[in-house]
Amino acid sequence: MITTDILVIGAGPAGSIAAKHAALNGANVLLIDRKSEIGAPKRCAEGVSIEGLKKLGIETSPRWAVKDIEGIRLVAPNGTDVWLNDDTIELPEAGYILERKVFDKHMAMDAGRAGAQIKIKTLAKEIIKKEDHYVVICEHLGELIEIKANIIIAADGPESRIARLAGLKTGTKIKDMESGIQFEMCNVEMTNPNVLEFYFGSVAPGGYAWIFPKGEDIANVGLAVIPTDTDKTAYQHLLDFVANCPATQNAQAVELNVGGDPVGGVHKHISGDNILVVGDAAGQVNPLTGGGIISGMTCGKIAGEVAANAIKEENYSSKRLYEYDKLVDDELGEKMKKYSKTRDYLASLSDKELDSIAVAFQDVEFEEVSTTELIKKLVKVSPKALLKLGKLI
Amino acid sequence: MIVKEWCSYCGECAGVCPRNLILVRETELEFDTGECKECDFCIKACPVNALEKD
Numbered sequence: 001m002i003t004t005d006i007l008v009i010g011a012g013p014a015g016s017i018a019a020k021h022a023a024l025n026g027a028n029v030l031l032i033d034r035k036s037e038i039g040a041p042k043r044c045a046e047g048v049s050i051e052g053l054k055k056l057g058i059e060t061s062p063r064w065a066v067k068d069i070e071g072i073r074l075v076a077p078n079g080t081d082v083w084l085n086d087d088t089i090e091l092p093e094a095g096y097i098l099e100r101k102v103f104d105k106h107m108a109m110d111a112g113r114a115g116a117q118i119k120i121k122t123l124a125k126e127i128i129k130k131e132d133h134y135v136v137i138c139e140h141l142g143e144l145i146e147i148k149a150n151i152i153i154a155a156d157g158p159e160s161r162i163a164r165l166a167g168l169k170t171g172t173k174i175k176d177m178e179s180g181i182q183f184e185m186c187n188v189e190m191t192n193p194n195v196l197e198f199y200f201g202s203v204a205p206g207g208y209a210w211i212f213p214k215g216e217d218i219a220n221v222g223l224a225v226i227p228t229d230t231d232k233t234a235y236q237h238l239l240d241f242v243a244n245c246p247a248t249q250n251a252q253a254v255e256l257n258v259g260g261d262p263v264g265g266v267h268k269h270i271s272g273d274n275i276l277v278v279g280d281a282a283g284q285v286n287p288l289t290g291g292g293i294i295s296g297m298t299c300g301k302i303a304g305e306v307a308a309n310a311i312k313e314e315n316y317s318s319k320r321l322y323e324y325d326k327l328v329d330d331e332l333g334e335k336m337k338k339y340s341k342t343r344d345y346l347a348s349l350s351d352k353e354l355d356s357i358a359v360a361f362q363d364v365e366f367e368e369v370s371t372t373e374l375i376k377k378l379v380k381v382s383p384k385a386l387l388k389l390g391k392l393i
Numbered sequence: 394m395i396v397k398e399w400c401s402y403c404g405e406c407a408g409v410c411p412r413n414l415i416l417v418r419e420t421e422l423e424f425d426t427g428e429c430k431e432c433d434f435c436i437k438a439c440p441v442n443a444l445e446k447d
Contacts, residue, residue: 164413
């Protein structure tokens with residue numbers, strides 16, 4: 001049997017940074033991942049904020065930060081667009097486009113260099129709760145391994161199986177799971193290859209479509225839908241989008257990525273006796289954008305530190321580990337509520353309402369206009385849209 | 394459950410399974426069918442329509 005202080009299950013960015021900070025704070029750490037290659041296949045549009053990386057103390061490398069982003073373009077169903085840049089408005093996911101396959105490995109290597117042990121191609125199958133620790137039954141190349149850990153950090157992605165086996169309610173309701181799909185494409189004819197493009201409305205029911213540039217003519221072209229809001233699959237919506245969007249009509253796909261994105265907000269309980277939950281597994285995803293790299297990593301860092309301190313104190317009880325829930329709430333609670341309301345508002349608008357809002361805001365200088373003036377504009381173009389906003393707030 | 398060849402093992406089906414019955418391997422899905430209540434959320438959620446009932 002392998003014995004460790006902390007077992008991190010899942011070597012995505014949230015799991016790796018948790019492992020790194022737990023190791024830096026003196027704990028024995030084992031990081032496992034079910035895949036044979038960390039970071040592949042990617043399940044992500046790869047946008048990340050500069051501020052977020054800075055706050056985490058991560059120095060940017062051209063190996064994985066492949067494109068600088070300077071703004072965003074919001075596109076209404078009729079093609080009307082609104083341009084924003086990071087001088088005028090806070091853009092949660094704008095900054096860099098990553099090469100996730102490289103970035104995820106880089107983060108895992110960071111954890112390894114901090115002292116964590118790493119074991120790839122290791123699937124956590126079962127967990128057995130003992131009085132003061134867990135025994136985790138894992139499968140590694142056909143062999144069963146038992147790992148004894150005082151604390152598990154569950155970072156196993158949207159399926160969040162490990163936390164649920166531990167009795168935490170971290171499953172995602174189907175209405176809160178965005179079904180995401182994406183091509184990496186070349187020959188994409190972008191209006192400006194330095195901005196992120198978002199397309200709203202019936203093109204992606206319950207979500208949005210995106211074009212995130214990775215080069216002059218290379219981009220991640222994808223969309224996410226709420227499966228219960230449409231009769232078509234996400235893939236069918238993507239084919240329609242690619243066929244109809246002027247930027248992608250001549251584009252060629254070189255990669256297909258799929259994956260779920262839990263956008264219902266952070267789960268109510270993300271710790272328990274001997275366990276913490278991080279990243280997508282904990283619902284640490286921006287409900288509006290679906291972005292979860294920075295929020296997951298921020299919480300992963302907190303989890304690593306809390307777990308390492310609990311190890312020093314030899315106290316792995318839910319009462320001790322609840323500190324993590326509180327710190328995560330301080331970090332994300334208010335932001336998530338705000339983004340969730342905005343998401344609900346956007347989802348409530350018809351294509352016609354989105355068009356009229358885009359027309360009204362098309363030439364607005366956001367840095368020079370007050371909220372009252374924006375509301376006045378909204379009253380003029382779509383009183384119904386304003387009423388929906390009022391109801392939500 | 395029949396898992397079609399084009400499944401990419403993304404795990405979205407496992408995330409929406411209310412009973413936590415799906416184990417996602419690197420290139421395989423394992424269903425605990427004995428406990429399944431046939432809500433079909435896994436089928437509905439799949440982005441590429443890769444799941445079908447037996």
